[in-house]
Amino acid sequence: MDSTCKDYKKIVIEEIPLIDVRAPIEFEKGAFINAVNLPLMNDEERHKVGICYKEKGNEEAVKLGHQLVSGEIKQERVDAWKKHLEEYPSSMIYCFRGGLRSQISQQWIAEVTGKEISRLEGGYKAYRNYLMGALEPAQQISKPVLIGGCTGAGKTTLLKNLENAIDLEELANHRGSSFGKHVTPQPTQINFENNLAAALIKHKNKAYRTMILEDEGRNVGRCNLPKPLVEFFSSGDLIILEVPFEERVLNTMKEYVIQSQERYIGTYQDKEGLNEWANYIRSSLGRVKNRLGGDRYKHVLDLFELAYQEQIYYSGCYEAHKNWIETLLRDYYDPMYNYQIQKSKHKIKFKGNIEQVLAYLGNNSLSF
Structure with missing residues (x-):
C-alpha cells in the first residue's frame, strides 16, 4: 500500500521527523527544520541520471539509477534509513515532488523493515508552497x-x-x-x-x-x-x-x-x-x-x-x-x-x- 500524507500543519505542530532523499546539493539549497538528508542518490549519481534522462528519456534514466544504486551502495542507503527509523519511527519521507525517488525509497524501506513509512504528497515543492503561504499577512x-x-x-x-x-x-x-x-x-x-x-x-x-x-x-x-x-x-x-x-x-x-x-x-x-x-x-x-x-x-x-x-x-x-x-x-x-x-x-x-x-x-x- 502506498502511504502518503499531506497534513503539512500536523508535520509542523508535532515536529514530525523527515527523511529528505534528495541529493545533498538540493538539500543544501533549502530543506526543512526537522529534516535529515539521507539521499537515494548522491550528487554525482543524480547528475548522471539527469543527463541520461535528457538524452535517452525516462525509462533509460530509471534503469541507470537502479544500476548506480545497487549492491553495497543500495545496502548502505537502506541501512541509513533503517537506522534513522529505529530512532525516529514516526518519520516521513520526501523527494522534490513526491515522485519516483521517494516511492523507491519507501518501497525499499518496506522490503527491509516490513514497515511502511509515509511520504509527503507533493514532496518538497508542495510542503514548501504550504510554508510560503503561512508567511502571508492574511494568515x-x-x-x-x-x-x-x-x-x-x-x-x-x-x-x-x-x-x-x-x-x-x-x-x-x-x-x-x-x-x-x-x-x-x-x-x-x-x-x-x-x-x-x-x-x-x-x-x-x-x-x-x-x-x-x-x-x-x-x-x-x-x-x-x-x-x-x-x-x-x-x-x-x-x-x-x-x-x-x-x-x-x-x-x-x-x-x-x-x-x-x-x-x-x-x-x-x-x-x-x-x-x-x-x-x-x-x-x-x-x-x-x-x-x-x-x-x-x-x-x-x-x-x-x-x-x-x-x-x-x-x-x-x-x-x-x-x-x-x-x-x-x-x-x-x-x-x-x-x-x-x-x-x-x-x-x-x-x-x-x-x-x-x-x-x-x-x-x-x-x-x-
Missing part, C-alpha cells in the same frame, strides 16, 4: 507588538521570557547589526523562510492575542523578510525597553565579548578561537568605519586593541573591553537609535525596564 491572527530599545537593553533576553514571541534574530542566526555575525553561519534564505513559517504556524496554533517581535528592519544579516510581512509587523505598537547606560555596557560585553569568545573557543582551539573572535570584532568595526568617521573609528579600534592585549597578555580579565564598548554605544549606536525613533511613525505604547515591560505584556497579551 496571521495575532496583533504584532514591537520591542525597541538601545543596543544592550536586553531585548533578546526579554523575548526569551515570552512564550508568544517570535525571535527573528534566532531564526536568522544573526543579531541584526554590523556586529551581529555568529561563529556558525546563517541559514540559507530558503531555510530562514521555512523556519519562520514554521514558527508562525506554531504561534497561530496557540491562538495568542499578540505576537511579540523585536523592532527589526527587513534584513537580519543576509536573511530577508518578505516585504508584506515586514509591513504587517511594522503595523504594531512599539514598546521601549529602557535600561541604564552602565547596565547596557555590561550586557553588551557579556554577549559580544564573554559569550562570543566562549563560542569561538568552542569552535576553534583556545588561541585560534580568540584570534578568530578578535578578527570578527575588527571586521565588524570596519563595517561601520565610514559612519563612525576616521578619527572615531581609529579611537575605538585602538581601545579595542588595548583591551584585547590586556586580556590576552596581562590580566586575563574582560574589564578593559568596557572602554571601547562605552565609546561605541555613546558615540555611534545611541545617537543612531535616537534619530531612528524620532523619525519613526510607530506609536509608542509603553516604556519601562524589563520587569515593567514583562508585567505590561503579561496583562495585555493573553490568548484569545
Whole structure:
C-alpha cells in the first residue's frame, strides 16, 4: 500500500521527523527544520541520471539509477534509513515532488523493515508552497507588538521570557547589526523562510492575542523578510525597553565579548578561537568605519586593541573591553537609535525596564 500524507500543519505542530532523499546539493539549497538528508542518490549519481534522462528519456534514466544504486551502495542507503527509523519511527519521507525517488525509497524501506513509512504528497515543492503561504499577512491572527530599545537593553533576553514571541534574530542566526555575525553561519534564505513559517504556524496554533517581535528592519544579516510581512509587523505598537547606560555596557560585553569568545573557543582551539573572535570584532568595526568617521573609528579600534592585549597578555580579565564598548554605544549606536525613533511613525505604547515591560505584556497579551 502506498502511504502518503499531506497534513503539512500536523508535520509542523508535532515536529514530525523527515527523511529528505534528495541529493545533498538540493538539500543544501533549502530543506526543512526537522529534516535529515539521507539521499537515494548522491550528487554525482543524480547528475548522471539527469543527463541520461535528457538524452535517452525516462525509462533509460530509471534503469541507470537502479544500476548506480545497487549492491553495497543500495545496502548502505537502506541501512541509513533503517537506522534513522529505529530512532525516529514516526518519520516521513520526501523527494522534490513526491515522485519516483521517494516511492523507491519507501518501497525499499518496506522490503527491509516490513514497515511502511509515509511520504509527503507533493514532496518538497508542495510542503514548501504550504510554508510560503503561512508567511502571508492574511494568515496571521495575532496583533504584532514591537520591542525597541538601545543596543544592550536586553531585548533578546526579554523575548526569551515570552512564550508568544517570535525571535527573528534566532531564526536568522544573526543579531541584526554590523556586529551581529555568529561563529556558525546563517541559514540559507530558503531555510530562514521555512523556519519562520514554521514558527508562525506554531504561534497561530496557540491562538495568542499578540505576537511579540523585536523592532527589526527587513534584513537580519543576509536573511530577508518578505516585504508584506515586514509591513504587517511594522503595523504594531512599539514598546521601549529602557535600561541604564552602565547596565547596557555590561550586557553588551557579556554577549559580544564573554559569550562570543566562549563560542569561538568552542569552535576553534583556545588561541585560534580568540584570534578568530578578535578578527570578527575588527571586521565588524570596519563595517561601520565610514559612519563612525576616521578619527572615531581609529579611537575605538585602538581601545579595542588595548583591551584585547590586556586580556590576552596581562590580566586575563574582560574589564578593559568596557572602554571601547562605552565609546561605541555613546558615540555611534545611541545617537543612531535616537534619530531612528524620532523619525519613526510607530506609536509608542509603553516604556519601562524589563520587569515593567514583562508585567505590561503579561496583562495585555493573553490568548484569545
